[in-house]
Amino acid sequence: xxxxxxxxxxxxxxxxxxxxxxxxxxxxxxxxxxxxxxxxxxxxxxxxxxxxxxxxxxxxxxxxxxxxxxxxxxxxxxxxxxxxxxxxxxxxxxxxxxxxxxxxxxxxxxxxxxxxxxxxxxxxxxxxxxxxxxxxxxxxxxxxxxxxxxxxxxxxxxxxxxxxxxxxxxxxxxxxxxxxxxxxxxxxxxxxxxxxxxxxxxxxxxxxxxxxxxxxxxxxxxxxxxxxxxxxxxxxxxxxxxxxxxxxxxxxxxxxxxxxxxxxxxxxxxxxxxxxxxxxxxxxxxxxxxxxxxxxxxxxxxxxxxxxxxxxxxxxxxxxxxxxxxxxxxxx
Amino acid sequence: xxxxxxxxxxxxxxxxxxxxxxxxxxxxxxxxxxxxxxxxxxxxxxxxxxxxxxxxxxxxxxxxxxxxxxxxxxxxxxxxxxxxxxxxxxxxxxxxxxxxxxxxxxxxxxxxxxxxxxxxxxxxxxxxxxxxxxxxxxxxxxxxxxxxxxxxxxxxxxxxxxxxxxxxxxxxxxxxxxxxxxxxxxxxxxxxxxxxxxxxxxxxxxxxxxxxxxxxxxxxxxxxxxxxxxxxxxxxxxxxxxxxxxxxxxxxxxxxxxxxxxxxxxxxxxxxxxxxxxxxxxxxxxxxxxxxxxxxxxxxxxxxxxxxxxxxxxxxxxxxxxxxxxxxxxxxxxxxxxxxxxxxxxxxxxxxxxxxxxxxxxxxxxxxxxxxxxxxxxxxxxxxxxxxxxxxxxxxxxxxxxxxxxxxxxxxxxxxxxxxxxxxxxxxxxxxxxxxxxxxxxxxxxxxxxxxxxxxxxxxxxxxxxxxxxxxxxxxxxxxxxxxxxxxxxxxxxxxxxxxxxxxxxxxxxxxxxxxxxxxxxxxxxxxxxxxxxxxxxxxxxxxxxxxxxxxxxxxxxxxxxxxxxxxxxxxxxxxxxxxxxxxxxxxxxxxxxxxxxxxxxxxxxxxx
Numbered sequence: 001x002x003x004x005x006x007x008x009x010x011x012x013x014x015x016x017x018x019x020x021x022x023x024x025x026x027x028x029x030x031x032x033x034x035x036x037x038x039x040x041x042x043x044x045x046x047x048x049x050x051x052x053x054x055x056x057x058x059x060x061x062x063x064x065x066x067x068x069x070x071x072x073x074x075x076x077x078x079x080x081x082x083x084x085x086x087x088x089x090x091x092x093x094x095x096x097x098x099x100x101x102x103x104x105x106x107x108x109x110x111x112x113x114x115x116x117x118x119x120x121x122x123x124x125x126x127x128x129x130x131x132x133x134x135x136x137x138x139x140x141x142x143x144x145x146x147x148x149x150x151x152x153x154x155x156x157x158x159x160x161x162x163x164x165x166x167x168x169x170x171x172x173x174x175x176x177x178x179x180x181x182x183x184x185x186x187x188x189x190x191x192x193x194x195x196x197x198x199x200x201x202x203x204x205x206x207x208x209x210x211x212x213x214x215x216x217x218x219x220x221x222x223x224x225x226x227x228x229x230x231x232x233x234x235x236x237x238x239x240x241x242x243x244x245x246x247x248x249x250x251x252x253x254x255x256x257x258x259x260x261x262x263x264x265x266x267x268x269x270x271x272x273x274x275x276x277x278x279x280x281x282x283x284x285x286x287x288x289x290x291x292x293x294x295x296x297x298x299x300x301x302x303x304x305x306x307x308x309x310x311x312x313x314x315x316x317x318x319x320x321x322x323x324x325x326x327x328x329x330x331x332x
Numbered sequence: 333x334x335x336x337x338x339x340x341x342x343x344x345x346x347x348x349x350x351x352x353x354x355x356x357x358x359x360x361x362x363x364x365x366x367x368x369x370x371x372x373x374x375x376x377x378x379x380x381x382x383x384x385x386x387x388x389x390x391x392x393x394x395x396x397x398x399x400x401x402x403x404x405x406x407x408x409x410x411x412x413x414x415x416x417x418x419x420x421x422x423x424x425x426x427x428x429x430x431x432x433x434x435x436x437x438x439x440x441x442x443x444x445x446x447x448x449x450x451x452x453x454x455x456x457x458x459x460x461x462x463x464x465x466x467x468x469x470x471x472x473x474x475x476x477x478x479x480x481x482x483x484x485x486x487x488x489x490x491x492x493x494x495x496x497x498x499x500x501x502x503x504x505x506x507x508x509x510x511x512x513x514x515x516x517x518x519x520x521x522x523x524x525x526x527x528x529x530x531x532x533x534x535x536x537x538x539x540x541x542x543x544x545x546x547x548x549x550x551x552x553x554x555x556x557x558x559x560x561x562x563x564x565x566x567x568x569x570x571x572x573x574x575x576x577x578x579x580x581x582x583x584x585x586x587x588x589x590x591x592x593x594x595x596x597x598x599x600x601x602x603x604x605x606x607x608x609x610x611x612x613x614x615x616x617x618x619x620x621x622x623x624x625x626x627x628x629x630x631x632x633x634x635x636x637x638x639x640x641x642x643x644x645x646x647x648x649x650x651x652x653x654x655x656x657x658x659x660x661x662x663x664x665x666x667x668x669x670x671x672x673x674x675x676x677x678x679x680x681x682x683x684x685x686x687x688x689x690x691x692x693x694x695x696x697x698x699x700x701x702x703x704x705x706x707x708x709x710x711x712x713x714x715x716x717x718x719x720x721x722x723x724x725x726x727x728x729x730x731x732x733x734x735x736x737x738x739x740x741x742x743x744x745x746x747x748x749x750x751x752x753x754x755x756x757x758x759x760x761x762x763x764x765x766x767x768x769x770x771x772x773x774x775x776x777x778x779x780x781x782x783x784x785x786x787x788x789x790x791x792x793x794x795x796x797x798x799x800x801x802x803x804x805x806x807x808x809x810x811x812x813x814x815x816x817x818x819x820x821x822x823x824x825x826x827x828x829x830x831x832x833x834x835x836x837x838x839x840x841x842x843x844x845x846x847x848x849x850x851x852x853x854x855x856x857x858x859x860x861x862x863x864x865x866x867x868x869x870x871x872x873x874x875x876x877x878x879x880x881x882x883x884x885x886x887x888x889x890x891x892x893x894x895x896x897x898x899x900x901x902x903x904x905x906x907x908x909x910x911x912x913x914x915x916x917x918x919x920x921x922x923x924x925x926x927x928x929x930x931x932x933x934x935x936x937x938x939x940x941x
Contacts, residue, residue, distance in 0.1 A: 069899045073892045074764065075451040100899065107895065111888045142894065153884055153921070161921075188917055196920035198938075199930050222906075226914035233918055237637060238927065258914040265640040265820075272638070297502070299753045299818030300640065325752075325814050 061087065065097050072104055081108035099134040102126055103143060110146065115156045124150055141182040144173050148189060163193045184221040187214045188230070195234050204238050228252035229259070229266070242273045246280060264298030267291045271304065275311075285311060285320050292323045301325045376768050378413045378775060379437035381427065383420035383444065384758065384792075388709040390417050392791035400778050411771050420444060431456045431763070438766035439776065442517045442759045451888060453509055453516050458762040460515040461904060463773055464497040464504060470781030471499060477783055480800070487800045491782055500780070500797050506756035511889060513908040518776040519756030520785065522795035524705030524810030525731075526617050530579055531715070532726040534699040538592035542574045554591040563587050563672075565738040579730045583669070584739035590676040593699045602697075609698035610677025611689035615844060617702045618673050620822075621732035624749035626666035626741070628821035630656050636928050640820035644827035645875045645925070648861060648868045653932045656823075658854035665741045667843070667850055674844040682845050690714070696723055702732075705810035709793025712806060729809040751812035753819055756797040830870045835860035869939040872929055876938075879922035886916050 068083035084105035091098055106126030109119045127150075130143040148169035151162045170190035174183045187210060194207030211227050218224075232248035235241040249270050252258070257266050267287045274284035288311075291304040305322060312320040380397075384390070397413045400406060416437055418426050424444035430436040431447040436456070442448045447456055471491040473481060481488050490499070497504035497515065506519030545555045559566045564584030573585055580586035590607035597605035610618075634650040635642050650656060656663060678684065678692070686703070693701035694714030703711070708729075715727045734748055735741040760779070762772040778784055786801035795803045795810060827833050836857055843853035861867045890912045897905035920927075929938050 069895060073454070073896050073900065075454045075888060075892060077888075104895065104899070107891050111891055138898070142898070146891075149887060153887065154880065155884065185913065188913065192917040192920065196923045198923050198926040223910060223913065226910060226917065229914060230918050237924070258911045262639065265638075268640055268820075269638040272632075296814070297505075297752050297754075298640075299750055299820060301752060302747070302750050302815050303818060303821075 061091050061095065061097055065101060068101075069104065072108060077108040077112045081105060081112060084108065099130055099136060099139055103130050103134075103139055106130065106143070107146070110150060110155075117156060117159070120150060120155050120159070137177070138182070141173055141177055141180075144169050145182070145186060145189070148173075148186070152189070152193060163197075166190075167193050179218075181222050184214070184218060184223040187211065188223050188227055191227075191230075195230075195238065201239070204234060208234055208239070225252050225255040226258045228255070229257060236269070236273065243277055243280075246270060246273050246277070246283065250283070264291055264295035264300055267295065268298075268300050268304075271307070275307070281311070281315065281318070285318070289321065289323055292325055296325050375410050375412045376771065378411060378439065378766075378768055378772050379416050380413060380439040380760065380775070381416040381418055381423075381437040382441035382758070382760075383418055383423040384441070384706075385417055385419060386706055386710055387713060387793075389792045389794070390415065392788050395791060396779065396784060396788045399784070400775060403778075409771070411768070413775055434765045436763045436765065438768060438772040439760050439762055442761045448761070450511070451885070453761075454512050454892070456764055457516050458764050458766075458769055458773075459512075460507070460518070460762070460773070463777075464507075464515045465495045467493055468496040468499060468777045468781055470778050470784065471496075475781060475783055480782070484800065490799065496777065496780075499782070499799055500756060501799055502755045502797065504756070506797075507759050511886070513889070513893070513911065517759035517761040518780050519759045519797055520776075520779055521756065521758040521789050521792070522705070522754065522797055522810075523757040524795050524807065525751045525754065525812050526621070526702060526704045527729045527809060528700050528702050528732060529693065529708075529711055530700045530728045530730060531693070531696065531698070532728045534593060534596075534696070534725070535579055535589060535728070536577060537596060538589045538699065539574055539577070541592045541595060542588060546571055546574055552595070554595045555588070558584070558588045558591050562740045564740075567738070569736075579728055580733050582733050582736035582739055583741070584736060586733045587672060587676070589699070594676075604678075604692075604697045606678045606692075606698050607676040607700060608673070609689040609692040609701040610674060610681040611684040611686060612682050613686035614689060614702040615674065615677075615682070615841075618732065619670050619840075621749070622666060622669055622734075624817050624819070624822040625734055625745045625747065626662060626669065627656075627823050628746070628749075628817045629662065630823055631821040634823055635820065637924060640818065642820065642822060642824050643875070644824045644832070645871055647823045647825060648827070648832070648871060649928060649932055650823075651861065652868060658858060662744050664850065665744045667853070669735070669741050671844060671846075671850070675846070680845075682841055696725060705795055705807060708807060708810070712793070729806075731813070746817075748813070748816040749822065750814055750816035750818060752814045754812040758794075827871050827875075830874050831866045832860060832868070832871055865941075870941060872925065873939045873941050876922055876925040879919070879925055883916055883919045883922055886912065886919075890916065 064083065064087055068080050068087060071077075071080035071083060084101050087101050088098075088105060091101060103126070106123045109123035109126065112119055124147060127143040127147050131140050131147065134140045134143070148166045151169065152166035153159075154161050167190055170186040170193075173186040174190070177183045191207040191210045191214075194203045194210065197203040208231060211231055214221075215224060215227055221227075228248045229252040232245045232252060235245035235248060249257075249266060253266070253270075257263050259266065267290050271284050271287035271291065274280035274287065285308065288304040288308045291298060292301045292308075295301070302325065305325060308320060308322040312318075312322055380393075382389075382393075384393075393415050397415060401412055406412075423441075424446070427436060427440055427445035428447045431445070431452075440448070442453075442457075446452065468491075473488055473492060476488055476491065497507075500506075500519065501522070502519070504515060504519065507515045507517040509516045542555070545551055550556075551559060558564050564570060564582075564587070570585070570588075573581060580589050593605065593607040597603070630650065631642065633655045634646050636646050636649065658664070674681070678698075686707075689698075689701055690703065690707060690711060691714075692698045694711060701711070712727055716724045718724050731748070734745050737743070760776055762769055762776070766772050779788065780798060782798050782801060785798045786796045789796040789801075790804050793804065793807070795807050825836055839848070839853045839856045839860075842848045843850065848856075863870075890909060893905045893909040893912055896902040897909060926938050929936075
């Protein structure tokens, strides 16, 4: 192991010298000025590289892995990428952290900014390796989802959005793990590839049907709330079906809406929609009341109160309750 | 004599400067006690940086820091907190540089710097999710005042047992990062709502003049202008108001008071006395205060995706769709209203800044000035601290008055906008590179505990943020008003990209300063909006690009949450990931914008640039 480390250190130094001075070390024509700059560079890179390498030569893969992971979760993708690359050079392929490192390096390559075709190609290659070789099905499945995301998104200028390939990856997961969270997530992404198609009602309906069928099969899946909310949004904004939209939103609300910080916006749109459907008066009242009671600081409480006042006047037989706005006041 | 090579002079200079810098750093550290002559036993210095240079804030901060440094456990640990105030003019650049070089203070006020937003937050600052879920140790009963313990046992229990985040009046929303789904800062003060400060003496003098005028058979020109042009109704309500010491309650009364002030200035030959100390800083405060009351009627049709937030694209898309236009009487009324208010500002007000406006007010050369609670302390002290005590005056605070029914534009206004969404500000974050993260968080817990937060904000003349706390009496008028229309009801004329903003801003300023008429303003803005290259078409494209890019960035958040879940067994990550997936998938890769385009322009291709 020591030999590997030493040779890497030397290689790095030589490469840096070449890059900075544009002159090989052996070149006798190098001026003293260049020499000083090269020497400083050598010193700095040696320090950094050898510090990293010394951790790895100690065999503390787990410690180094944790540090690289920490950089990743702090969005420090380039640093994390280099660290995982270092780790992968020395860690044996049968080590428990090997595929996890491979996956993490691929994740970094996928998200380094600015994204480039080379980085995305590398991410694709690494994810494919994890997907095909890794014995951990969660990691392998996650790699397939990421391959789908790479195909679906425009990662860099000129990148081609390939919805068909993305759908194939998502479907691969659905077929492989039909009863697991991975498939629930995959069906949501897959439906999204149909719903997002602009001006194609048939495609949107295809996505909607896909989600509704899945929810009928696995109503309690981990992604049920996002699915119902997404359906509600699609029926409301894309398919002009407020009645069905409201039903979907209500189902999502029963589970817990997936957008905690904008929950009042959902309550507001539900109340507004329900107000336009005569048979949904109770729903309308319920959501205006929720705005006042649950989200008084959303800014919509006053308008909800005005709406409830009007509804109470128009429907005295319903005995509609108009809650008071209980908002924090300075000094109280 | 041998010539010294010039190249070596550079190297020598570099080494000398490096040596001097090193000496300075060592000297500062030595003075602060961070290092000692023997290199051991030095203090651990926790530095807290902020840009709040308003009068009172630094003094209050010093007092609080001294109290903290005197705590036995702090002394025992050889910890010392020091504040680093930096002017807001350079705070952003200063912090960016220090964050990148790894030399940022332990605690930084979060704002101004690019590195305190977006993904950078996760890279440079400590997530506080685990800390805010536990009670604040400085809210335990032994730290609470005796009267609070006796009178409010329920609150004592709440403060002691509730998670730290739930002891804030805004639920600590001011420290929440919605994109990263975690708390990254601790808010410490409420900025409060924007209000109109008024000189009680001058307003009373104006009202005396109005009272005298009201008993005349025919009004002087200044009064007749307001009555004859319908700005105010000459009725019993006006007389009743004039008989009291109340400040203006309606826009008509405000404008009439302004006319009276101008008349006073004329009678006294006080050239510098103006009704309102307007400036480029406060011009938008009036425009914002009147926007929602005048234009909320359009909100439901303009908010295309019904998310209770109106973007500039939605505003101009609605303009394209004919929902509103610059020819609408309602829209004209809104602009004419602001124009009329701006006429009461000093000449050339757009060249004046915030400090100049406040100075003019405290010198008694303006009857009113618009600003927030953050200027209250400075204004109050300035008004009562003249070298010549006879020039001191009492300061009153009022909300922006709206046109009443029967007054000019009264038919266009229903309710004011509310301030229910006010969140706590002055948020402080802990840098990841800090060598003393736990102590930095301990200090923030101390700063945001019931007793300390209340005292600190009272000393600074600001508004505390912890449940049950109260500010000084003078800050009470800044309490957020929950009654009125939501911010979601306000159209948005300011797109962040394209040159529409430049055109709109430029022409609006020319119009407000009286250089061009409304018709010229409107026609120039419309010309800008219609421009094929840089108008609304470009805005559609730019917003689509931006939205796509934002959703792509959200993928990074998803990746990190998944790694947190899989590699770090973070129990909260799974839920955050699911919420993130919804956000991304529901964004339809930004194609919602293209669908909206198709709705408004069914026969036109989406613009590409």
